[in-house]
Amino acid sequence: MxxxxxxxxxxxxxxxxxxxxxxxxxxxxQNRRYISPDDGASWIHGTDGVQARLVVPDGPAEKAGIRLGDVLKAINGQTVQNDRHVTRVLYELGVWSRATYTLNRDGKEFDTTVVVGPPAxxxxxxxxxxxxxxxxxxxxxxxxxxxxxxxxxxxxxxxxxxxxxxxxxxxxxxxxxxxxxxxxxxxxxxxxxxxxxxxxxxxxxxxxxxxxxxxxxxxxxxxxxxxxxxxxxxxxxxxxxxxxxxxxxxxxxxxxxxxxxxxxxxxxxxxxxxxxxxxxxxxxxxxxxxxxxxxxxxxxxxxxxxxxxxxxxxxxxxxxxxxxxxxxxxxxxxxxxxxxxxRLMDVDIIFKRGVTYTLATACVIGLYATVVVVVGELLGAGFEPLSVVARVIATIVAALLFAPIKDQFQIWLDKFFYRDRYDLRQTLIDFGRTLGSEIDFDNMLDRIIDRLGRALFVERSALFLENPFDPSRFVPAKTSGLTIPDGTNFSFLTSIPGRPYIFFET
Structure with missing residues (x-):
């Protein structure tokens, strides 16, 4: 279910x-509308107060002489309470404003001027x-x-x-x-x-x-x-x-x-x-x-x-x-x-279908709009009685053309996304060259199943090889997209002397 x-x-x-x-x-x-002010330092509330945790090289703080570990006491005379308070004050000042920082370094207080700038x-x-x-x-x-x-x-x-x-x-x-x-x-x-x-x-x-x-x-x-x-x-x-x-x-x-x-x-x-x-x-x-x-x-x-x-x-x-x-x-x-x-999780299918219907719809709308414009031009020449009939005909034509236009776009998109499937001869030639360099038997079978499946639009396939114990019989060697139950009778697959392959039609 x-x-x-x-x-x-x-x-x-x-x-x-x-x-x-x-x-x-x-x-x-908000990030596009507001420019975040930056003083070139990262402040955090420490044991001695609000300390400089990081000073950006060549930033406003370093240019003002601020060093790592300096304690910030006040900004423009306003006592700094915590690290969040620094951020609020900077937003109040705004970008490109000048601020006087009161700092403490090794027990000595001093003032310095910081030009608040935008982020680096x-x-x-x-x-x-x-x-x-x-x-x-x-x-x-x-x-x-x-x-x-x-x-x-x-x-x-x-x-x-x-x-x-x-x-x-x-x-x-x-x-x-x-x-x-x-x-x-x-x-x-x-x-x-x-x-x-x-x-x-x-x-x-x-x-x-x-x-x-x-x-x-x-x-x-x-x-x-x-x-x-x-x-x-x-x-x-x-x-x-x-x-x-x-x-x-x-x-x-x-x-x-x-x-x-x-x-x-x-x-x-x-x-x-x-x-x-x-x-x-x-x-x-x-x-x-x-x-x-x-x-x-x-x-x-x-x-x-x-x-x-x-x-x-x-x-x-x-x-x-x-x-x-x-x-x-x-x-x-x-x-x-x-x-x-x-085709991981088959997502390309919805992508191609979406593109196909979008392009087909756009073409039909364009065709309909063209007919309407032509009718509009004719209306000015005295053909007003035909306007309703022309619109009905344009709608019918658009509905009839949608399916063939969609199918044609589907063909073009398939050629674009899976062009190797549309050039089967070249695909098989290149595939033959690839197999010539493959020495591992299991890998070769995997390549055959994969390439032929993608080239011939085959989703379920099975590869049969001659039974080594009974050359007149074939046994499945590799499958894709299906499961063959144990004990399946393949007696109907028989070879002909001198021809190690068969053709069988269901």
Whole structure:
């Protein structure tokens, strides 16, 4: 029995998606409308007051002589209460304003003038780039959910994509008003949920391993580190915990472990995908897994090596941030390419159908509009009585032409997406050359089934070889898309002496 499309999970997913899109749209609008003020330093409430946790090289704070560990006492004579108060004061001042900072360094107070500027160009570039990655994830996830909503892993994969969209596209402004806090917690929650959620998907796609079937309940332990980090972040921000002598150190530890948790889990996901790629037998599935494995590995490993590991060792490699962030886009691109090229979850079908109907509808509308315009010109020449008849005829013609126009676009799109199937002779010639270099018998049979199936539009096929114990009989050697029961009688398949092949028509 088919599952209901509009199940509770599906409705909840749709409502969650709508909520995320609304929040994301408002957040994007605020980030575009308001330029966040930046003094070139990161302030945090420590044991001695509000201290400089980070000073950006060549930023406004460094130019004003502020150093790491300086304690901020006041801004323009207004006493600083905590690190959030600094953010509120900066928003009140605005970009390109001049502010007098009263600082304490080693027990000595002094004043310095800071020119509040916009965020660094590198920060804005990274933000826009991450938003593009998040949008790619969302598009890929929507295609999978729309076409394969009833597939076992479709909903899980979509939640991975939706969580990725939140993680990459949500950016709190720093105002820390109620909406900004919502964006902050959404982003933080997504950053902690995404790594185990993606690893969970990789462990169960395309099928669960035997040990996962046996110990499935323990699989959810991979979410435990994320839960611990989230609880510690909640306790720290609300001032509940003080496990370390300095809150600055505690904040650094939480951020570092969160980043390391992200990088490590994605590297483990790439390893799981690689193991799956080495074990699957179906040629089409191997092609799918090849691309998603390579994309995930090329996206996760640079980030883990250049960002996560250095931060864990106590150093922040600012010069390598671009090289660590840029490859992350390869993960959604690899899944998108596998979906498009190798029919991963059959998403390319809905894509081609959507394009076909869109183009056909546009042509019919254009034809109808042309007829209406011509009739309009004729009306000016004194043919008013024909207007109603002309509109009726135009409607009938448009309805009759829609099907053939749609079919023609379908043919053109099939040639574009599967051009190798339309050039069968060249396909078989190239295939013959490929087989000439194949020495593994099982791989050769897989290639034959895969290539002939795609070239001849065959979804179910079986390859028969001569029975080594009875040369007059044939036995199935490889199948695709079907299962042959044990003990099936193939006595009707007989060979002719001198001809080691048969032709059989059903």
């Amino acid at each position: 088919r599952r209901k499309v509009w199940s509770v999970k599906y409705v909840a997913t749709v409502l969650l998606t709508v909520t995320v899109l609304i929040l994301g749209g408002i957040n994007a609008q 160009e590198q920060v804005l570039r990274h933000q826009k780039y991450l938003e593009i990655i998040g949008l790619l994830y969302f598009i890929v996830g929507c295609f999978v959910l729309l076409k394969r909503s009833l597939a076992p892993h479709a909903l899980h994969f979509y939640l991975v994509c939706l969580t990725s969209f939140v993680f990459y596209a949500f950016h709190f402004t720093g105002k820390l008003n109620p909406f900004d806090w919502t964006i902050f917690w959404s982003d933080l929650g997504a950053s902690l949920l995404l790594p185990p959620l993606f690893l969970h998907f990789c462990l169960e796609f395309p099928a669960r391993n035997k040990w996962i079937e046996r110990w499935h309940g323990l699989l959810y332990l991979i979410y435990l580190p994320a839960g611990v980090i989230l609880i510690l972040q909640l306790a720290f921000i609300n001032g509940i915990v003080g496990l370390l002598p300095s809150p600055i150190v505690l904040r650094d530890v939480l951020d570092t472990f969160g980043d390391f948790h992200f990088g490590l889990y994605f590297v483990l996901s790439a390893a799981v995908l690689f193991k799956t790629y080495r074990t699957v037998k179906t040629p089409e599935l191997r092609q799918q897994m090849k691309w998603v494995t390579r994309g995930t590995a090329l996206g996760a490993i640079p980030y883990f090596v250049l960002q996560s590991v250095p931060r864990l060792s106590g150093s922040i490699a600012q010069s390598y941030i671009d090289f660590s962030i840029f490859p992350l886009v390869l993960i959604p691109i690899s899944f998108g390419y596998a979906i498009h090229r190798y």
